[in-house]
Each structure stands twice: as structure tokens, then as C-alpha cells.
Amino acid sequence: MCTKPHNAAVDVVITVHNMESCVAACLDSLIRQTVPPLHIIIVEDGSTDASATVIDTFAKNDQRFTVISTNGIGAGAARNRGMQEVSAPYFMLLDGDDVFHPTMIESLYRAAADGNADIAICDMQEMDDATGAFTHPLWALKQSQLPPTAAFDGWRAMSGNLFAAFMGWPWDKLYRTEFIRSAGLAFPEDLANSEDMLFTYQALVLAKRLAVVNEVLIDHRMGRGNTVSSSREKAPIAFYDAICRMKSFLQQQPDDTWVKLQQDYLNWAFDWTLWNIETMADEGTRRMLAQRLHDGAFPGLQLDSRPASFFTLYPRSMVRYAVLMTWLDASTRDNGPLGNLKQLPYGKHKFWDFMNPVEKALTVWREKHPKPSEW
Incomplete structure (x- = not known):
């Protein structure tokens, strides 16, 4: 692990496993973020390609990077390991194959701070890995389920469905560190998939205040293959286990x-x-x-x-x-x-x-x- 001094307003935890072809674009979009100061924590989880080499190149040239190497412990455990290094007031949990618009972190940080929110959420669009074409899926952030205000008192202030309004993935959200830690939230490490749903929806239910930035700020890469979502056949019932745990x-x-x-x-x-x-x-x-x-x-x-x-x-x-x-x-x-x-x-x-x-x-x-x- 390479630990470097920082005084960040936001910590970013990124998990990487075999993302040689796309992790550079992800990291480049992070170093271009408009919000200072920023600390970028990369958990390189046992990649067998050149991901670690790409990451080390960025880390050598930018003191804001901390690199943690793990030995294929899986997505949930890797995120938990990264969260151990978080010390800023807010943090994000991002995927190493996505690309983030320059104002993403600043917009979410301002929304959370101004709205006194435990979680701030933004919109996203899908990016085809092969063609680079963009698609904006309206289901990713259902405005019809949300109050008219930018920040509100959690699910109790919503007339719509909390679970329909937001997707059960963690990477379009900024979290208040003290809120997550006081709630004792972490990713379950015994599920082969669907662990992100449990963490995300538990956090959304417990949040006293939520803030929404109705802007597309993330390009979510699709069609790359070799991802957790594309390997669900290995544990096809894990989703139901997660459903029961959330219930x-x-x-x-x-x-x-x-x-x-x-x-x-x-x-x-x-x-x-x-x-x-x-x-x-x-x-x-x-x-x-x-x-x-x-x-x-x-x-x-x-x-x-x-x-x-x-x-x-x-x-x-x-x-x-x-x-x-x-x-x-x-x-x-x-x-x-x-x-x-x-x-x-x-x-x-x-x-x-x-x-x-x-x-x-x-x-x-x-x-x-x-x-x-x-x-």
C-alpha cells in the first residue's frame, strides 16, 4: 500500500479488477474533477492483466492517489477495504471502468453540503464499450417518484417508491462518512453478487436527508464483459438471498x-x-x-x-x-x-x-x- 498525506473534502474509493483497457479513462476523468481537494483510493484486486501498471503510472505522477493491492477478494470485500482508508467528510464508491464528468464530485458535494444530506445522488448515462454510443435510461433516476425539492427528509418525504426512484448500485451516490460509519454499513462479503444492492438500499432507507442532482454526470460502461453482473449464472440464486436479507x-x-x-x-x-x-x-x-x-x-x-x-x-x-x-x-x-x-x-x-x-x-x-x- 502507498499511503500519502492528504486533506480531502471527498475521498473516492475505486475498485479495479482486470480493467487494463478502460481504467486509464476512469482515472483521467477523476484527476480532471473541479473540486479540490480530492483523495483517490484505488483497490487493485488481483488483476491478471496490466491494470496495476496503468494505476501505478497515475499514482507516481499524482500525490492524491493511494493504491491498495488485494488478492482477488471480490467486489464487496474490496470496497470494504477501501472504505477503511476513508477519512474525508464525504466519500464515493466508484467502478474503475466508468467515466465521470468533470463537475460530478463538486455537484454532489455541494448538493450534500447545502442540503445537509447523508446521501447525494446524480443521474447517469450508459456508454457502449464497443461503439462509444451513449444512451440515457430514464429508469436510472425516476423523477416521477421524487419530491420537487433538491433535498428532502429521506423516504418519509417521498410520495413515490424509494426503491423505484433510485437504483441499487453505489456508484452514482456520494455518502457522508459519519453517517455510514455510525450506521455500521458495509458490503456483505459472502454473496457472489447483489451485495451492492444491500449496501445501497440500506443506506437509502437509513438516510435522514437525501439530495438529488438531476444531471447526467456519469458514463457507465456497458458491454465490456467479464463483469460481476455478467457472471450471475455462477450463483443464480444469490439475488434472492439478497432480497430476503433486505426484507x-x-x-x-x-x-x-x-x-x-x-x-x-x-x-x-x-x-x-x-x-x-x-x-x-x-x-x-x-x-x-x-x-x-x-x-x-x-x-x-x-x-x-x-x-x-x-x-x-x-x-x-x-x-x-x-x-x-x-x-x-x-x-x-x-x-x-x-x-x-x-x-x-x-x-x-x-x-x-x-x-x-x-x-x-x-x-x-x-x-x-x-x-x-x-x-
């Missing part, structure tokens, strides 16, 4: 936290389960998970103990669930936890099998001419 966390909170957040959370958990099944790369894994969903093997979602209408906060959830059920045997698809597919409350998003020809034609046209949507 237990909410139920253990004092006062009326679970009473007020349970529908929002269970709707989010259902949506995230559908996403985890839909996006598995291996068809056999997808079908296995769909079968488990059908068989009630995810009881923490409470799908069989509540009416289907309880789970309609996400507009497309019923359609997506129905599609997964049709992957299974035709004689059993109506015996899943939400019952007969024809009787589900689809809303305006009808299931293909139950559309008339005109509705099918309109659906095909809309798919070819999509409108930007938060959902």
Missing part, C-alpha cells in the same frame, strides 16, 4: 418502517426477480429460475399470500410474469403463485396471448417506435 433488515427497523415500505419493497423485489430471470445468459438457467418462481420457491416475495393487484406498482410486472410462465409446460402455467394468467390485472400492458389482431399490430408498431419511459 429482514426492513422488518428489524424501528417504528413503522416495514408497515410503510412493505408494498414498495415487495413490488421492487418482484420486479428485480423478473429482471434476474429474464437477463440470465444461459437459457437453462432462465428456465430453472422461472420454474422456481412458478413453484413458489421464492416465498420471501409473498406472491401467494397477496392478491395480484398488490404487485402492480410496476406497470409491466404482470405481463413479464405471464411471459415467464409461458416458458413452462402449457398445462401448468396457470398454477403459479399469481394464479390464472387470464385473470391477472395487466392494466394497459396486455399479455400477447390475450390480444386481438388490432392490439397485436399496435403493440408491434410501438415496439418499433418506442417512447422514452421511466418504466
Whole structure:
């Protein structure tokens, strides 16, 4: 480890594993940040490519860098190791393959300080690794779920869904150090994936004040391959373990936290389960998970103990669930936890099998001419 003196307003923790092709762009975007002073803590987690060499070049030329070498301990443990070095009033947890706009840290720092916030959140855009093309996914920061003010008193001041408003990743957020430490928050190190969701949503629930910067300040690299999100097939049930742990966390909170957040959370958990099944790369894994969903093997979602209408906060959830059920045997698809597919409350998003020809034609046209949507 190379420890250097600093007097930073913000510490930045970056985890790097086999990012030789892109870590230089990440670090270059950090040294161009407009906010002084800044301390950059890099956890180089056992890369087998030239990532360490690239990082050392930056560290030799800039006293703001601290480099920590670990031996492939994983994303959660690497972030925890980096957080041990944090001493500034605020810090961020960033990925080594992303690129950050010059005013990102300054904007989040000012928002947190001015709003007396425990967490400040910004917007992002996706950057295709192969083409460099940008896409702005409106779902990353759902303005419809947020109060009109830039800073507000946490989830209790929100009329919308906390879990829908913000994504369960840590890297678009600036955290007040004392808040995280007093809450005792850390990344679970025994989960093969989904550990970032637990840390992020626990922090958002506990935060007394939140601040939002409605600006795209991060270019999140997509399609690089060899990432945690692309290797979920190695532990396909880890997401459900994380869902149950988060549910237990909410139920253990004092006062009326679970009473007020349970529908929002269970709707989010259902949506995230559908996403985890839909996006598995291996068809056999997808079908296995769909079968488990059908068989009630995810009881923490409470799908069989509540009416289907309880789970309609996400507009497309019923359609997506129905599609997964049709992957299974035709004689059993109506015996899943939400019952007969024809009787589900689809809303305006009808299931293909139950559309008339005109509705099918309109659906095909809309798919070819999509409108930007938060959902």
C-alpha cells in the first residue's frame, strides 16, 4: 500500500479488477474533477492483466492517489477495504471502468453540503464499450417518484417508491462518512453478487436527508464483459438471498418502517426477480429460475399470500410474469403463485396471448417506435 498525506473534502474509493483497457479513462476523468481537494483510493484486486501498471503510472505522477493491492477478494470485500482508508467528510464508491464528468464530485458535494444530506445522488448515462454510443435510461433516476425539492427528509418525504426512484448500485451516490460509519454499513462479503444492492438500499432507507442532482454526470460502461453482473449464472440464486436479507433488515427497523415500505419493497423485489430471470445468459438457467418462481420457491416475495393487484406498482410486472410462465409446460402455467394468467390485472400492458389482431399490430408498431419511459 502507498499511503500519502492528504486533506480531502471527498475521498473516492475505486475498485479495479482486470480493467487494463478502460481504467486509464476512469482515472483521467477523476484527476480532471473541479473540486479540490480530492483523495483517490484505488483497490487493485488481483488483476491478471496490466491494470496495476496503468494505476501505478497515475499514482507516481499524482500525490492524491493511494493504491491498495488485494488478492482477488471480490467486489464487496474490496470496497470494504477501501472504505477503511476513508477519512474525508464525504466519500464515493466508484467502478474503475466508468467515466465521470468533470463537475460530478463538486455537484454532489455541494448538493450534500447545502442540503445537509447523508446521501447525494446524480443521474447517469450508459456508454457502449464497443461503439462509444451513449444512451440515457430514464429508469436510472425516476423523477416521477421524487419530491420537487433538491433535498428532502429521506423516504418519509417521498410520495413515490424509494426503491423505484433510485437504483441499487453505489456508484452514482456520494455518502457522508459519519453517517455510514455510525450506521455500521458495509458490503456483505459472502454473496457472489447483489451485495451492492444491500449496501445501497440500506443506506437509502437509513438516510435522514437525501439530495438529488438531476444531471447526467456519469458514463457507465456497458458491454465490456467479464463483469460481476455478467457472471450471475455462477450463483443464480444469490439475488434472492439478497432480497430476503433486505426484507429482514426492513422488518428489524424501528417504528413503522416495514408497515410503510412493505408494498414498495415487495413490488421492487418482484420486479428485480423478473429482471434476474429474464437477463440470465444461459437459457437453462432462465428456465430453472422461472420454474422456481412458478413453484413458489421464492416465498420471501409473498406472491401467494397477496392478491395480484398488490404487485402492480410496476406497470409491466404482470405481463413479464405471464411471459415467464409461458416458458413452462402449457398445462401448468396457470398454477403459479399469481394464479390464472387470464385473470391477472395487466392494466394497459396486455399479455400477447390475450390480444386481438388490432392490439397485436399496435403493440408491434410501438415496439418499433418506442417512447422514452421511466418504466
